[in-house]
Amino acid sequence: MRLQIVTPDRAVLDQEVEEVYAPGTNGEFGILPQHITFLTSLDVGVLRYRAEGKDDFVAISGGLTEVLDDSITVLADAAERRDDIDVDRARVAEEAALEGIEELLPGTPEHDDCLASLRRAQNRASVAGISAN
Incomplete structure (x- = not known):
């Protein structure tokens, strides 16, 4: 699956991933390969993704997530990778x-x-x- 995280200012991440867990406004949700198409809102929280067998984290401050054909697009109000x-x-x-x-x-x-x-x-x-x- 391809995960893209963008904010109004910049592209934060564009990477192939194995799974994603994100903070939805109705609770945390997970996305695995071949997930059904959906669109949902994000809350402030931790977005966790697994790439090449390792977990990494992004601080998310609201926005939207769209899942379509093994492509995950996060349009975040603000987002920062852990190391940044x-x-x-x-x-x-x-x-x-x-x-x-x-x-x-x-x-x-x-x-x-x-x-x-x-x-x-x-x-x-x-x-x-x-x-x-």
């Missing part, structure tokens, strides 16, 4: 989001934005911390 994540930058973003959450009134759009930023930063830090197999 700047852990220090993720930690700074996490701290800034936590400060915003403490300072802002719960239920406001700004507070909700900080919660979403915190979730994305924690996801990036989590993916960066996954060891290679």
Whole structure:
């Protein structure tokens, strides 16, 4: 199967893979060869794929996934491969989001934005911390 991950800014990955597991808005889903055609939305989370017998990981921040004829296309709002994540930058973003959450009134759009930023930063830090197999 061919996995392509693209964001509005760049192509993140274009690789032959054996399987993919991704964070859907209704829960994690898996894709194996000859999967039925489908289109689904993505949540913030970890996309895991297996290529040449080894797992690798991408931090995903929303988007869509289309499966068609053994081709998987991920149109992500944001995506970073594990090895490309700047852990220090993720930690700074996490701290800034936590400060915003403490300072802002719960239920406001700004507070909700900080919660979403915190979730994305924690996801990036989590993916960066996954060891290679």
